[in-house]
Amino acid sequence: MASPTLGRYNSPPFVFSYSDRIYPMNIRELLNQKVLNAMAAVGVPSDLPALIAPSKKAGFGDYQANCAMGAAKAMGTNPRELATKIVAALDLEGIAEKIEIAGPGFINIDLKPEWLGEQIAKAQRDARLQVEQVSSPQNVVIDYSGPNLAKEMHVGHLRSTIIGDSLARLLEFQGHNVIRQNHVGDWGTQFGMLIAELEEQLGAKGDEAMALKDLEVFYQQAKKHFDDDEAFANKAREYVVRLQSGDAQMLKLWEQFKTSSLHHSTEIYQQLNVTLKDTDVRGESFYNNDLAPVVKELQNQGLAVESDGAQVVFLQELADKEGNPSPMIIQKQGGGFLYATTDLAALRYRVNTLKANRIMYFIDARQSLHMQQVFTLSRNAKFVDESVSLEHLAFGTMMGSDGKPFKTRTGGTVKLAELLTEAVERAGALVSEKNPDLPSDEIAEISRKVGIGSVKYADLCKTRTNDYIFSWESMLSFEGNTAPYLQYAFTRVQSIFRKAGVTPESLTNAIIIGTEQEKTLAIKLLQFSEVLDQVAREAMPHLLCTYLYEIASLYMTFYEACPILKDGIEADVRDSRLRLCHLVARTIQQGLELLGIEVMERM
RNA sequence: GCACCCGUAGCUCAGCUGGAUAGAGUAGCGGCUUCCGAAGCCGUUGGUCACAGGUUCGAAUCCUGUCGGGUGCGCCA
Structure with a gap:
């Protein structure tokens, strides 16, 4: 696979023989190669x-080549x-049916229907929809959720x-070795307060599962306790x-707290259909032993x-215009470490132990400066x-309809668990209304997939x-x-096959x-793999969403215009259209799966 | 003060290495169901791409400046 250089499309300069490839190139690559050959043949510089x-x-x-203006x-x-x-000089025998020159020198290419039909047939038969596996997989560390x-x-x-999670799924599908890292916050001063509170409540409420049933309430109790009671503080x-000096009793309480809290997160991940597992957790505390060595090393290097x-x-x-360098504190006065130190230690672990070739951080845009500092320093320090x-x-911030950060009516943070519950409930109301005859357990499953998917x-x-x-309004x-529009498109294809009584195979x-x-x-x-490449390169899942929406939308248009099972449709046309339908369904299903969204047979 | 992000239709958003007449959805208006699922389809109204310069065959896209909004900037994470 190409280098992970981001932000620009590198016209593939690589040369290969077609017969060596198991999967064909996508249309864009194919035309790119053909046009480059033609350009070379008429003396256009190869760069x-x-x-x-x-x-x-x-x-x-269908496609255009815009090389002539710049080259001329x-x-x-x-x-x-x-x-x-x-x-x-352009040889598109068997691929294009018409090549025209328009305007100042645009080259417009019309593809041959027979050739397109052959490509569709191959994709429809292929388990991977003609999406190639990368030839040289990378170790990709993905830091997310946290x-x-x-x-x-x-x-x-x-x-x-x-x-x-979407990028993890996508890169894995392309054949990369994806290493998920859930960098949870499990260290810091607030944990003293929390385990002190836990210790007290354990006496009163028995076990930690009971005490930590509602983490948010627990945190508020601890905070209030801390603020009101000097002795407790x-x-x-x-x-x-x-805790930080390794006291066994403190560590035990801390572990109890972590286990319970992590259980809560895991439940959310399952509910969200997110692939993170407990084994993906590498919390801040995991790097404690390397914090002092990191600082020592940076001191030794004179940095x-x-x-x-x-x-x-x-x-x-990272200096400003006046040349003032950007300061980055890696150890507080008094000796305490900060998250910058932890991030540097984590980076060393990811490079040295996990052997990462590419490290992707999915973190709020507000931490841009911090990430830049960490990256710059990690390079400088080798x-x-x-x-x-x-x-x-x-990524940007989620806003409410007032354009300010999304909060509850009372100004508190919105719990994810409650948001997801509401989504499923709202979806359920709509599904029952539209399709009241479905069995209730099926309605429940559809509501879950639709609500979470939305x-x-x-x-x-x-x-x-x-x-x-x-906005609930726009998403539901x-x-x-x-999501429901795409899911709906999928169910319509399934419905046709039920009605036709044939299996796609x-x-x-x-x-x-x-x-x-x-x-x-x-x-x-046939552009599916092009889109996946771009999403993988730029980590922009919205491009896949746009693509899938276009597929669904074009399918609806096709469906209205091209009858399939109606009277008077010849068998060969019917079967051809069924195969096209099937590829639509599989592309939507595969695309949604890469986004972590499920489909259903009917809704 | 400095740094980063953003400004496109009433609203929510696309716009890919600079390409042809700036596109969707939604809202509005008008149609489509004896016929494969109407959560749908078709048509239509709506934009000085914040503003001003510059680069060039060509700029929403690249550069500079201005205005407006957001975020961040040495001991929280």
């Missing part, structure tokens, strides 16, 4: 790109004449959890010290210096080799880096670009691309 893109408008072909400029010739030469165990999971954890402070009693690294790379890709894949999709389909507005209205006839609707749909279906 100039072919600029292949799907055409945006009907009438401009570089060569000092006329763009239309150059385009004419390129087209003359809730604070001191508190209950709230909406602020949703984006990291959902987006990170002193005890909490003492407990922190004892860390004392400033006001603290150990600070000044980063010239903790991380240049060959390892470090990526902070920032919440996840609403998040995933927005550009990752922007803030987004959370079930209209437009939503039994269909082996040729696929006939006979109408505009079939052609448009076919081309879109």
